[in-house]
Amino acid sequence: MAARFGRWYGWTRMLAVAGLLAASAPLSAQFYYFGRNKVQWTDFEWHVLKTEHFEIYYYPEMENLARRGAAFAEEAYHELEQRFNQNVLQPIPLIFYSSHLHFEQTNTAPGFIPEGVGGFFEFLKGRVVIPSDGSTAQFRRVIRHELVHVFMHSKIARVIIDHRQPQDRTPPLWFSEGLAEYWSSDWDTQAEMVMRDAVVNNYVVPLTDMDRIFGTFLMYKEGQNICQYIARRYGDEALLLLMDNFWKSGSFSEVMHQTIGKTYEEFDKDWLYALKKQYYPELRTDDLPGNVTENVVDEGFNAKPTVYAHDGVREVLFIGNHRGYTSIYRANPDTVDPESQLVVEGEQTSDLESFHPFQSKIAVSRDGILAFVTKSDETDVLHLFDLKSGSMRETLRFRNLVVIGSPSWSPDGRRIVFSSIDKSGNNDLYIYDLGDRSLVRVTNDLYDDRDPAWSPDGKWIAFSSDRTAWDRGKAYNLFLFSLDRGTIDYLTAGEENDLAPAWSPDGTMLAFTSDRVGAQNVWVLRMKDGCGVGPAKRVTNYLTAAFDPAWGGKDDIIFTAFERFSFQIKRFEDISLRYDTSRVTMMAEIPRDGRPWTVTPLEGPQIVSNYRYAKDYSIDIAQSQISTDPVFGTTGGAALAMSDVLGNDQYYFLVYNTAQTQSEILDNFNVAITKVSLGSRTNFAYGIFRLAGERYDLTDPDLYYYERSFGGYFVLSYPLSQFKRIESGITVSNSEKDDFIGFSPRRAILVSNTLSFVWDNSLWGPTGPLDGNRMKMELAYTSDVHSSNVSYYTVIADYRTYVRLANRSALAFRSNLWYNEGKEARRFFMGGSWDLRGWDRWSIRGKKQWITSLELRFPLVDQFALRFPFGGLSLGSFRGAVYTDFGGSWDDEYRDTKGSVGLGIRYNLFGVVVLRYDIGKRIEDNLNRFQKGLFYQFFFGWDF
């Protein structure tokens, strides 16, 4: 065997390669060092509904919803087929979830799914994954939106293939999403709100700069508006031609030029001008909320205010996010420049895992009990928080109720009404009695019932619902539920969205929001004995939007305003005067045939088959590679990954060869096969491997050898919550090291057991964590059961905490211990930009090591732009660091402590990698002196 450097691969690292294949696919945190956990709380019993064009995956509790979705999907398919002049030849997998909480558990996509994601189309297997949120119209719209992506993908692929061009090109995201929005729904109030705000506040991003808002909601709406503009100006067929002409250039700007005769720059000029002409005149009659209201809160984002008056003082409580964690805050609206104070901090523990800031209101009873909803483990829970004592009184979880929304107290504080989505996907109203602990279902149908509000006299519950006969499920009107009679009657009626009813303290007025005449504003309806008196009248005229009015007292309202692309809490007064003088009115147009709409689910011959899901695998990645290097030689290999359609079971195959001569080929085959299972709460992986090749052992200097090993492993990860998990693993391998200079030949059967505990609730900034904590404790034992050549135990303790000093600044601390003790105990290594800065990378080795670091992290330069005659270059934000590191490393006898102090600059490159540059001084000689001069280190990697 020629003595030469080979790549460094311990046998455990080889497993990491195989594991890396697993890790590169949807594993989120399960097999990473830290990270949160995507927990499979629910055991879904998947079934498949096969229709003419779809394979629909659902679970039995939501079968009716699935059949309705199937009907929507087939309807959308026929329409889109004609729009695109294209069909999709293979059955389209549609995976439905009956709520967003269930959807967040999906393994079809890696990582966590934020609340704002309403569904997605995944390219690898062509899957469409969609949750329901209780609204039929929204469900239909999202299905249609995602199918636009499916058709676009098929169309573009066909165009590219026909022209024999490389298939790795896709249209820009603003066009994909913009077209999906435009062809799936009408231009609605929400879209209008965003564009009005953007135009009037001068932050519309032109096409030439669209990368700046890549993936944001603003990009979606601008994209939709652009597609609408193109269709109106150049014909709807222009949108189709943009796809048909996709082959004409690698630049979509050029494709646009060849299709409609305008490049991005030329188009921007026309489009932006048209927007100004459209929206600027509206300022003649409508106002921006910030100019005509009083501020209650103006930092971060804030929503869902409610008012608690006690002891002559008023407090506004609301959901806000000021520092990265969504929480509940309070502010006094009657002070000048009110300051927010934290009441309940969320998103760091499993009981307050996440709020639903745009879905669920909060409510305070007369005796100061705050009712609010968070996700906690598998479902939402309803918390009752005593504002006087500042402690949580009770947390309520209801069997079979998955999502909970908008609690409202009865006047006597003994009952709470709220909306809830059960496993069927229907959003209905429920009343919980705190006295006898009974739960009564008020509505039970497919209509989306939201925002319940209990009247001050206790007799009525006003709520918003799409059960109106107007507009087939797209409109929301207000209804009144009589607790005496058990009946539901129209309160408002018309082709609009009437939402968030709120009773005045004396019950004589009902405030709500409506988009009846354009932008969503606050309206008031006078009430008497459960009936509206006279017309409802608009009492605000904001250009953008108002949400969730809450009565501050008799004559003022606290609400959420949308402006400058943020949500803030505002206040306005003189309700009675506004009502009396308003000329914008609305009478309820109760239809003669007041029967609400229904949806016919797909039935009978439209269903091709319906069966229980059996694992359906397909290939995700198949890749081969050959590389050659004058030092490390030549390697060739292939990797294959496959998974089932739900992403729950994954297989990875890795094979490569490092032979340098023909005679070595058989001996140098490396194979690893891994199965990863994510379908239940306990995630596990197991596999077998056979590895052989030259190894350079980084844990010892100048040691290289040839090793042959084969064996198997099993690892599991059990999440205790989103933040904590237990991991365990066992590896058995037969290892033979060949005779090399400096190394005795060794054969061993190694058994390695590990057990670890991981906790991570950190909040990340652009280059690393800024808040929260991370911790890992690991115990391991490795032994040679054949010849007793190896026997050592391992202890790893890693603790990191981040103390937020300001919004973007933090003090970060870590303390790590790595401890190996025993026969052939391996060495750890450190040094370099990732740990002991200033010292050569991986130059410090020992069987025991410790490190402690303290680092101040702060923003440095927010935008850096260079301008040249031929163009320019803009770089995003640079962050700074001031730090000190201390550490030591030894085998049997402690040697010395090393340290460093320094300054650093960090830059996040496209969200993929962080570039790091450090300068400073080493502290040498057992911390007795600073080095002469400075060290300079450039590397990559996230902050610890």
Add this chain to the structure above:
Amino acid sequence: MHIGTIARTGAPVILVLVAAACSSLQIDRAITPSPDDWEMLGGSPARRNETAVDVPIPLVTGWIYDPNAGVSAQMLQRDSVLFVATLKGELHAVSVPDGKKIGVVSLGAPVVGTPTLSDDRIVVPLSRETESVLLLDLRTGHREWSADVGPVETAPLVRGNRVYVTTLLGTAVCLDIADGAELWKFRTRPGKDRRSIRSSPAADSVRMYFGCDDGWLYAVDLRSGQLAWKQNVGSAVFGPPLLCGSTVVVGGLSGTVSAVRADSGIIRWRMDLGARLYNAPATDGLRIVVGAADGRLVAIDPARGSVEWTFASSDGVSCTPLIADSTVIFGTLDKTLHVLSLRSGRELWSWKGEGRMRVSPLAGRGRLYVCGDDRTVTLLTGSALQ
């Protein structure tokens, strides 16, 4: 390479095409032109997409040819040679008896519109800014000339010694077939407001007719290039109009079929089919047959503008129908070829291909050639002819 003599009256012609680039083809056989040949889009300047050839169903698969790229141009046939122009910018010559490649010419840009055979030459439109119309001499194999008229994605029209093309720049251009010199240019609109023309021109002896993305149907004098008339048809027009007697019939993208008088542009009748029309209609003179994106094939009485029959197919109609004697043949997006009775609309036969049929099938001498978007050209033949 064999170089033969030109025969204009039915004597054998030996065709040679030499590539402008590295590829070449050599046709080493006698070619006898016949009335059954299909030499241009729609079979004639009137773009009727009609042939007297009888297609004897049921058909069986003969050979399959791979043109190595997608095809959007209609195939052409002269005697035993089939010409296929691809989106990769190649012109293939295929031997009809055995489906073997005779040769291929690389043209340098995608061929979206259908070329036109004219005597011993072929006029090829290319989708690029410069050299967008080529004339290749079939005798010598040389490129005789090229013209810079802007991107052309429609079929050229050859009348006498003139070539007429419509362009994506919104112009119609007349070229001298001898040297490609521009004889006149018609602009649909002045300045930057011009919209592209994706509708191939049809012509009678006096005027050429074409639709435009701006929703108008234009009639332009063949000699002078002056506008004769224009008529608003309501939406962009992607397919060529056809001439049915003295009536011009065109389908607009929004689903409206318009029939106008060829001499004046006055509307005779209009019919809204309620579904998008991406392809052209066909006619045998007695009825207009139109395929819609919702899968309906509709036969319309050209005189009264009334529906004679409707056939609801399994999926969207994906190509211009071909009228072959007493049948009408068309493809749908679900890769099915349908053969209907032209008189009654009753389905007589169907065939499932491997790819969607975006190009109108071609019938010749009892054979049917079908182009699929899975990059195949399939010969279907009556079992008796096999």
